[in-house]
Amino acid sequence: MRYLPLTEAERREMLVAIGVPSVDALFRDVPKAAWRDEPFDLPPHQGELEVERALARLAAQNVPAGSVPSFLGAGAYRHHVPATVDHIIQRGEFMTSYTPYQPEVTQGTLQYLFEFQTQVALITGMDVANASMYDGASATAEAVMMANRVTRRSRAVLSGGLHPHYRETTETNARFAGVTIVAADPHPEADEDLAALIDDKTSCVVVQNPDFFGRIRDYSALAAAAHAKGALLVVVVSEIVSLGAITPPGEMGADIVAAEGQSIGNPLTFGGPHVGLFATRDKYVRQMPGRLVGQTVDADGRRGWVLTLSTREQHIRREKATSNICTNSGLCALAFTIHMSLLGEIGFTGLAEINHAHASLLAEKLESVPGVTVLNDSFFNEFTMALPKPAADVVEALVGHGVLAGVPVSRLYPDRPELKNLLLVAATETNTEADMDTFAAKLQEVLR
Amino acid sequence: MNEWSKAISNFTADLGASGTYSGHRGLQIEEPLLFERDSEGRCGVDLPAPPKAKNRLGTNARKGRIGLPGISEPEIVRHFTRLSQKNYAIDTGLYPLGSCTMKHNPRLNEKMARLAGFADIHPLQPVSTVQGALAVIDQLAHWLKVLTGMPAVAMSPAAGAHGELCGMMAIRAAHQAKGETRNKVLVAESAHGTNPATAAACGFTVEAVPANARGRVDLAALKAQLGPDVAAVMLTNPNTCGLFETEIREISDAVHAAGAYFYCDGANFNAIVGRVRPADLGVDVMHINLHKTFSTPHGGGGPGAGPVVLAAALAPFAPLPWVVHGKNGFEVLEKAEGAATQALGRLKGFHGQMGMFVRALAYMMSHGADGLRQVASDAVLNANYVLAGLKDDLTAPFEGPCMHEALFDDRFLKDTGVTTLDVAKALIDEGFHPMTMYFPLVVHGALLIEPTETESKATLDRFIGVLKALAAEAREGKVDKFRAAPTLTPRRRLDETSAARQPVLRWKPEEPARTAAE
Numbered sequence: 001m002r003y004l005p006l007t008e009a010e011r012r013e014m015l016v017a018i019g020v021p022s023v024d025a026l027f028r029d030v031p032k033a034a035w036r037d038e039p040f041d042l043p044p045h046q047g048e049l050e051v052e053r054a055l056a057r058l059a060a061q062n063v064p065a066g067s068v069p070s071f072l073g074a075g076a077y078r079h080h081v082p083a084t085v086d087h088i089i090q091r092g093e094f095m096t097s098y099t100p101y102q103p104e105v106t107q108g109t110l111q112y113l114f115e116f117q118t119q120v121a122l123i124t125g126m127d128v129a130n131a132s133m134y135d136g137a138s139a140t141a142e143a144v145m146m147a148n149r150v151t152r153r154s155r156a157v158l159s160g161g162l163h164p165h166y167r168e169t170t171e172t173n174a175r176f177a178g179v180t181i182v183a184a185d186p187h188p189e190a191d192e193d194l195a196a197l198i199d200d201k202t203s204c205v206v207v208q209n210p211d212f213f214g215r216i217r218d219y220s221a222l223a224a225a226a227h228a229k230g231a232l233l234v235v236v237v238s239e240i241v242s243l244g245a246i247t248p249p250g251e252m253g254a255d256i257v258a259a260e261g262q263s264i265g266n267p268l269t270f271g272g273p274h275v276g277l278f279a280t281r282d283k284y285v286r287q288m289p290g291r292l293v294g295q296t297v298d299a300d301g302r303r304g305w306v307l308t309l310s311t312r313e314q315h316i317r318r319e320k321a322t323s324n325i326c327t328n329s330g331l332c333a334l335a336f337t338i339h340m341s342l343l344g345e346i347g348f349t350g351l352a353e354i355n356h357a358h359a360s361l362l363a364e365k366l367e368s369v370p371g372v373t374v375l376n377d378s379f380f381n382e383f384t385m386a387l388p389k390p391a392a393d394v395v396e397a398l399v400g401h402g403v404l405a406g407v408p409v410s411r412l413y414p415d416r417p418e419l420k421n422l423l424l425v426a427a428t429e430t431n432t433e434a435d436m437d438t439f440a441a442k443l444q445e446v447l448r
Numbered sequence: 449m450n451e452w453s454k455a456i457s458n459f460t461a462d463l464g465a466s467g468t469y470s471g472h473r474g475l476q477i478e479e480p481l482l483f484e485r486d487s488e489g490r491c492g493v494d495l496p497a498p499p500k501a502k503n504r505l506g507t508n509a510r511k512g513r514i515g516l517p518g519i520s521e522p523e524i525v526r527h528f529t530r531l532s533q534k535n536y537a538i539d540t541g542l543y544p545l546g547s548c549t550m551k552h553n554p555r556l557n558e559k560m561a562r563l564a565g566f567a568d569i570h571p572l573q574p575v576s577t578v579q580g581a582l583a584v585i586d587q588l589a590h591w592l593k594v595l596t597g598m599p600a601v602a603m604s605p606a607a608g609a610h611g612e613l614c615g616m617m618a619i620r621a622a623h624q625a626k627g628e629t630r631n632k633v634l635v636a637e638s639a640h641g642t643n644p645a646t647a648a649a650c651g652f653t654v655e656a657v658p659a660n661a662r663g664r665v666d667l668a669a670l671k672a673q674l675g676p677d678v679a680a681v682m683l684t685n686p687n688t689c690g691l692f693e694t695e696i697r698e699i700s701d702a703v704h705a706a707g708a709y710f711y712c713d714g715a716n717f718n719a720i721v722g723r724v725r726p727a728d729l730g731v732d733v734m735h736i737n738l739h740k741t742f743s744t745p746h747g748g749g750g751p752g753a754g755p756v757v758l759a760a761a762l763a764p765f766a767p768l769p770w771v772v773h774g775k776n777g778f779e780v781l782e783k784a785e786g787a788a789t790q791a792l793g794r795l796k797g798f799h800g801q802m803g804m805f806v807r808a809l810a811y812m813m814s815h816g817a818d819g820l821r822q823v824a825s826d827a828v829l830n831a832n833y834v835l836a837g838l839k840d841d842l843t844a845p846f847e848g849p850c851m852h853e854a855l856f857d858d859r860f861l862k863d864t865g866v867t868t869l870d871v872a873k874a875l876i877d878e879g880f881h882p883m884t885m886y887f888p889l890v891v892h893g894a895l896l897i898e899p900t901e902t903e904s905k906a907t908l909d910r911f912i913g914v915l916k917a918l919a920a921e922a923r924e925g926k927v928d929k930f931r932a933a934p935t936l937t938p939r940r941r942l943d944e945t946s947a948a949r950q951p952v953l954r955w956k957p958e959e960p961a962r963t964a965a966e
Contacts (some may be wrong), residue, residue, distance in 0.1 A: 001819045003552055003743075005904035014829055016939075018836040018849075023825045026832050026849045027723065029692035034728040041920035042594055045816030047555050055810060059565025059905060061575065062581030072570040075797055082493055083463055083581070084525060086562075089747075090713045092539025093532035096553045099749035102882055103944075104873070104937040108535035109748035112528070115482050116955040122515050126951045134606035135796035144650075166799040172767065172793035176617050176650040217506050247508045260797070269561075270581050271571030271798025272606065285951065291749065296947035299940040308947040314609070314645035315887075321652040324645035325460050329959025338528055342492035344518035349510070350495045356505060357498035363500065378506030399574050414783055433499065435870045 001045055004401065008273050030396070037364025063404070065268060070404040071362070071434035073382040074412065075136065075163050075238045076271060077263045079351075082289060085265050085338045089331055099291075099327070103306045104298075109330065110305035113293040116337040123243045123340075124257040124280035125250020130290035132333040133276030133325065136260030139167040140206065140236050142278065142289045142323055143258040144170050147204035149287045149322065150255075157231075160184035161211025163238050164412040166258075180346040182196070186224045186413060188213040188375045188384045188422060195225035201230065206254075208236040214379040215423070216246055223253025230262040232256060239263055240277065241428075244352025264343075264390070265335030277330035286312060289323030305307045351429060355381040358427040358436075365440040366425065371447050374414055375422075382426035384409070387447065391423040394446055401442040454733045477938060479530045483517050490518035515957070535748075535939045536881045546792035546853040546884035546896025547640065547688050547917055549718060549740035553815065557744065557807035566806050572797035575780055581780035581802060585771045587813065588809045592736060592755055595820070597727030600763035602756040603771070604800040608715055610680075611735025611754025612646040616732060617792050618758060619680045619709045620650050620763040625765075625790060628940065629709065630679035636665045638687040638890055640713050652679060658892050663689040663846040663855075667698055671770040674706040683730065684713035686720070688888040690831065690896065700730025709762065717741045718826055718901070719852035722821030732759040738801075742808035751802035767792040769799055826901035827852040830908060834897055837912035840921040845891045852900070858893025870930035874921075877934045878887040878914045 006014075010021070010400045019032055027035075037421060049242050065078050072078070088096060093108060100106030100113075113131040133139040145310070156174065158181060167183055173261035174181045178322035180201075184192045194205050205226050210216045223233040235249035237259035249257045262268070266275060280288055286309065294308030314321040343351060359381040363374050371388040387394055391408035398405040406425040427436070503509075519527070524754045535545070543550035563566060569578055589601045602618075605611040616633070637659045644654045655673060660666040665683055674681075681703045685693045692698065712726055714734040718741040726734050738744050738753040740779040747753075758766060758966050768791050771783040780799070784791045815823060828851055835844060835854035843859035859867050872882035872895075884896040897907055920931065934940065 001809040001815065001822060003554060003814065003902055004819070004822055005902065006826055006829070009951065010905045011597075011829060012828075014833045018829075018832045018850070020832075023829055026828050027692075028849070029694045029851075030720070030724055031694070031697050034724050036725065036728075039819045039821065040592060040594055040722060042817035042820075043813070045819040046813050047797055047815070049815045051556060051810055055560045055584075055806065056563060058583050059560075059563040059579040062565040062569050062582065063577035064564040064568040065570050065573070066564060066568045070570070072572055074572055076571055078568070078570065083522075084492075084521060088525065088528045088532070088559065091529070091532045092553075093535040093537045094559075095745045095747055096538040097535045097748050098538075098543065098545060098548055098550055098746045100712060102536070102876065103942045104934050104939050105536035105876055105881060106748075107938050108533065109478070109530035109533055111481070111534070113748075117484060119516065120476075121954050132750075134610060135797050138606065138610070140793070163797070165794055165904070168768075168794035169796055172617070172795060173724070175793070176620055178651055190678050191553070216506050218508050222643075241679070244510070244514075245505060245512055245519065250512070269567050270569045270578065270802035272795070272796070272801040273753075273803050275751075276963075281535035285953065287741070292951075292953055294947040295952035296943045298942045302939060303940040304942045306942045306944050308944065308953075309951060311948070313642035318641070318644035323607050323646040324613055324642050324649045326609050327609075327750040327752055328643050330753045331745070332747035332751055334748065338863065340516070341519055341524050341527070342521060343516070344487070344491050345492045345514055345516040346491040347495060348514065348516055350491075352879050354495060356500040356503070357501040360504050360784035361499050363504070368524075371890070378508070379504055396574055396576070397484075399577060404570070404573055404577070411572055411782070429495070446845075 018278050018425045040336040050322040068402050071406045071425045074407040074424050089335050096323040098110040112337050116333045119340045120277050124279045125248030129279035135274040135276045137166045139276035139278050140166040141170040143234045151203040153203035155180040156196045157205045158183040159207040160186040162208045163212045198229045202231045204232040204234050206234040210380045213384040214382040216378040244348045261336045262442045265339030275329040291328045329370045337374035355431045365436050369444045385423045387421045390420045397446045403442050466868050487517045492521040492524050514890045543719045544883045544897045545910045546898040551900040552902035553745040558812040560810045561803045561806040581779050582771050588805050596757045597725030598757035599760050599884050600758040602766035605754040608737040608753035609642045611756045614756045615733040620764045621765040632677045634681045636683035639684045643682045653706035663691050667695050678708045680709045682711040686716045690850040690853035690855045721824050723824045738804050738808040744804045744807040744809045764790040767795045775817040823901045828897040840918045853898035856895045857891040864922045865927040866930045873933040877936050
């Protein structure tokens, strides 16, 4: 077994040094009833070649999004990741390092996390960001818990335009923490009056921009209404590239931003690992969950970085901690930081511009298919279409034509028959005009 | 000998004299922040021109600059490569962090996770186009169930602490389903630090269970604390003192007799994998840190993955989604219906940490049933070898043998003026990453050493030798050396107090002198 360096001779030598007759003697604290001498019913070890073959066979049973025209979004987006990103994150010094508990020998990790925090704060228009969370959905749940701590209230109002997975994750956490959730109905066209749902027990209003159906809204008035009643505004962003083109949450009066950062630097990977982004105002920083890197000086007065404000965290405050989270998405955050630095101001806004232009072009092409209506008044790179028949059937039929068409809203809302003909369609810089033409032509064929 | 060759020969002589394990005399690399470059107008990517299309952003188009610096690709490559060189990593040397488990990260696993069939698939593609991915989840679940003896596993938790949350939610939901309102959770002192925060996040009140003089759960105290208000007991086994809970069956029997559930923190599963099944210890629910036992990289702190194995009584409460066998292959249950009506709901977006699943499965297949059993044996052998090698120089608080990690306290430093922290920092100058310090809290000035199964005897001998020498120097009173350490690192000891007192958590452009003066 090539991962285990000890030879039989060394094992014997070490047992002598320890002063026991066998390895079994080292397990003598295990109760005999739980002792298992027979091997487990699992396959024996395999060489590198065999493992590669077996996993490649499983991989081949999937249809990679990049191998066909593909238009899926709904919280996970296929973007082009520059080769440099994956190369650098695979450097062993980054990939095989641990949480930077010893700052003197982890300044590399600490500095990129500080740069990550700065990038996230800049693009969201907020004061301060943490060193990342599990994903956008869990970040949203944590945002609601944080709003409760800040306001000492326990009722959250969620927009119907919030990603259903984000809503469900928040509801799961809320159920056990004794938080009341008021969720507006999902609706791709109606304007919801969330301000009317805020009362004096409301800790926060959670909206998404662009929302689950792709619409872009100005939430400034809602922020003012929430603040007037002592509640916070939480803005969720599931497609972070949008912030290269639209007004950031910070400029709309958001108090907390919870977002998904997968689009920058990270592949789809079937939904995980992704990278949750979390930003807030300076005054709330001590109530923020997650890991934080701060600037300081060393014994010689030189600038350096450390993990900081850990007195909020589980290992110090135990049951009074701001959250039980004791990790981040370190390597995904590194991929984000590298890709974002490669893009810079010109690249990030340029990428957003191409995404929007591609989606707009796609909408134009699909709208010309008989029976198809685009429902959005505004959108960034994703929009909702109404089809003349159930979207799930259309998507399944298009698989037969070699097109991954989009996400049927019914996949996420199976209990809402009124939404079953709706299809969410996304375009990014990776979709060519030829892909779009194929999609439109095949859609027309399937709908005929 | 000309000047050149003289210089080169002096240089190599210096290297030879470095005397450190890694051969480095420190890497004094200075690297500014990305934001401190004069860079407007540059870009590190080439983007195609956007096609002509109608603007449909509405009235909320971004106005004004974001403030991101523009940097070319070669400069970015140097920036991050230089940053990487300021990191210690398992690829560069021993990383003996107790209870964090830093072992070899095989690159085969990386290669497999990057196959387009795994990395480039969308979580909401039609299930007919992702049967291979669902098979990975199903196979990994099977390995976890066999290795733990548990009938069910929840795959979606994104990290160990997330798995704890999942397990404790399942416990709360199970009690609620029986109409019971049990609000208290007992947490062993020797359990992981996240346990109390997790219990609190699920709405429980937390009470600590003391450790006995043998570093194990005090069974008598536990029995006295158990009552009709107790929902669960949380402990870690092997515990954070590196010891197996010898009375684990008595503990689980007492917990069950009181009508409570038994949560075991599975962070230290690599000590027993392939040898002992948690189900046979009476465990009802346990998370498994895939990165610890099955070697997915830590990546500077994440991402992780924390699948949770569940006893039959808790299985119906596993969070969504569930991968199930259907008539046309694998299906994904995403809503609470049918068998999943009691499911917790969701804990994150999509299906779990697929990228980690592929890596862990590749590791399991490489080791096989035989190799995994050997993993536990070698992990325990290595830790006991360190314990035996150091027990005369450092002070061990408890009788051995230990499991996969060796615990020492700071009695050997008594009256030397040297602290646990000083020893850790001095170790850095010797080319080693320090062990875990001041944890567990059960002993004073703890040093917790976990060598893992992927370290060779030669590495352990070197490490033991260095620690013996440091202990001798401490006894000799070389306090100044310890206080000054580390001296060979990119930075010396950092001021953590001022960092917390006046937090600077992001870069900001310097204010123009005029504004600052006002």
